[in-house]
Amino acid sequence: MKRKLPGITRTLAARGKSPAAFERRRARPAAMWVPLLALAALPAGISAQNEAGAATITADDLRLRIGALAHDSMRGRATPSPELDKAARHIARRFEEFGLQPADGDSYLQEYPLTASRAGSPGRQLLEIDGPGGGTVDVSDYLAVPGGRGEAAGPLAIVTPGGADPPTGAVAVMRVTPEDTRRGLESVRGILDGGAVAVLLAVDAPDDYFAGIRRFYERERLAVGMPEELGAPVALVRTRALPETLRAALASGAGTNAYEATVRTHSVFREERAFNTIGWIEGSDPDLRGEFVVFTAHMDHVGVGRPVDGDSIYNGADDDASGTAAIIELAQAFASLETPPRRSLVFLTVSGEERGLLGSGWYAENPLFPLGATVANLNIDMIGRNWRDTVVAIGANESTLGTTLRQTLREHPELGLAMIDDPWPEENFYFRSDHYNFARKGVPVLFFFTGTHEDYHGPNDEPDRILYDKTARITRLIFHLGQRVADAEQRPEWDPAAYRRVVGGSGR
Structure with missing residues (x-):
């Protein structure tokens, strides 16, 4: 049975203006506020409010967030593990601090059951x-x-x-x-x-x-x-x-x-459980706040593994502390806006991606926000390495989200980013990250990704190898894109052929 949605008329608590959040903002370097001084020179039609929100997304913040999630003490955030639970609660505290509403009653955590099995x-x-x-x-x-x-x-x-x-x-x-x-x-x-x-x-x-x-x-x-x-x-x-x-x-x-x-x-079974972390911001338009843009990233990694040069902790800084940190930054940026976008925004960090897209699969079967009213899923998985000026947007040719992304890039040349299609179709990355569980349910998706590397699923995927400036620019791009999708008159539309291929049926 589907859970009843929490009352979406609840007032957002302080919109990120808790004392702790305020003190952190005061402590940020003054340089991060430089873009605000140039607001008067912005091209017509670009909201000063949204530029100010984007300016809260910084390389320094991402360095701190990725450093916390991918620290050795987190032991690679395997699903299930105490360290993954710690990460989920850490993210929940950030959502509460920013003033996001909990999605599941009074909790930011969506628990789901797991069974571990092996041959006896x-x-x-x-x-x-x-x-x-x-x-x-x-x-x-x-x-x-x-x-x-x-x-x-x-x-x-x-x-x-x-x-x-x-x-x-x-x-x-x-x-x-x-x-x-x-x-x-x-x-x-x-x-x-x-x-x-x-x-x-x-x-x-x-x-x-x-x-x-x-x-x-x-x-x-x-x-x-x-x-x-x-x-x-x-x-x-x-x-x-x-x-x-x-x-x-x-x-x-x-x-x-x-x-x-x-x-x-003989088989051996053991019951376990894991969490997704979910917070949301109610949209400002009474006619559209019942529709949702969902941002996702997976907070788990592969845990502790075979030692390489004495290091057995597989930190997962790029995979996917980079995407998870981006979700936290996006939540803070949108929560800082005096007027939220017209549609509601959902921020979802999932577990179990490395074990078969388990957390996003559970959410897709047990959504806390109706999938029929979910207009887009913007998924972020590994955005911290490789090229400094290029991001792959998998799924860009499947729906009008690709057109919206290209428009967003044209309007924000200051980001210095170029978008390319998937250059590795033989790797089947489309089916290997959490957006797929939304796509197969009919939700238009974009998957932001900058490729694997020599440290992929190894103990050298460490925070000191992340390109933080690039990660910040990609996160700002997703902020601007999410704002545009949430404010648009029309929801994104599938390409009919892509819909038939991914979802089945006659398409939309």
């Missing part, structure tokens, strides 16, 4: 085949699939994807190639529902491929909520470990009644 101990697993040439399969040649557990026995029945259901009570065995393994796994639930008591996926795999699967399954994985327990044992087995007659039957697709199997697998 090999000593608790068994695969035994009775019949010509059969016996107990060596544990090095089979592997429990996480989610399946228990013990079952029955006659072996050969099945194929999309084929007839196995006889009730049978142990189903399906031959798969390395390329077909995923499709085979996706068919397991249907095979069990069709009457099988266990499933074996016989994979023709070289040593390195099977070893890679083993490392993946034995490593703890995260899922939102409680993953489906298959209620029956499921395992991968190397085809070479099966009896010769059974291998021949699998190769030909011919059935055999000569074998029975006993399968026992």
Whole structure:
């Protein structure tokens, strides 16, 4: 059931003018206020108020914010971890200090459930085949699939994807190639529902491929909520470990009644939880304040890992303390405005991005602001490295947001920035950051990104490697763009072909 929106007529608390915030502003270098002296010379049509708001976004502020989030004491902000919780609460305190409203009742934190799972101990697993040439399969040649557990026995029945259901009570065995393994796994639930008591996926795999699967399954994985327990044992087995007659039957697709199997697998589950942090500013237009522009970045990283030159803390300064710090700066900048933009603004830092876009996926399924009334998602992930004058805007050709961004750049040459399309389509970055969970729900998106680098997902992604002036200029660009989108008469529109490709259906 969707939560009721908090009353959007609540007065914003002091709009960032708390004593602590005021003292910090007084302590800033005088140079940051220089742009205010030039307001009289601004081109017509550019709001002095918005220029003043943009001027609060500074390289010095970003240096402090990224330094706090990516400090060694934060231990890489893994999902889940106490340090990630600390980051979420730190951001919540900034939102409260600026005068943003909490999005979930009286809390800035949106909690969501996680389950960690992995294949259990090999000593608790068994695969035994009775019949010509059969016996107990060596544990090095089979592997429990996480989610399946228990013990079952029955006659072996050969099945194929999309084929007839196995006889009730049978142990189903399906031959798969390395390329077909995923499709085979996706068919397991249907095979069990069709009457099988266990499933074996016989994979023709070289040593390195099977070893890679083993490392993946034995490593703890995260899922939102409680993953489906298959209620029956499921395992991968190397085809070479099966009896010769059974291998021949699998190769030909011919059935055999000569074998029975006993399968026992074990999976380990642990319940966890994580947070997203959300604050919002009510729009100033009574007719448009029920529509929302959502700014996102992920506050998690990959935690502590393999030491490199004695350093095991993967700080994640660029990925994505840079984007998270930008969200904090944007929240402060918009909160400083005497008159907010016409539409409401939502500032969302999510967790679990590095584990599969988990936090944004939870929000997309449990939105605190209706997605149908969310006119745009502006996502920020890694904006602190590489070129000094260039930013990639992934999704710019999918909607009129791209046109609005180009107009914004033309009107703000002082930013010294150029926008380019995604130069790495083969990397599929479109599907690898949190905007995707908004796009697949039909929300127009832009993903601001400056590319990976030699320190990507390594312990050298440290605060001292960030280009702070560039990061500040990109954040100011997103401020001006967000203001323009929030004040526009019309909401952004999808390109129909892009909508069909990303969302499906006939488009808008």
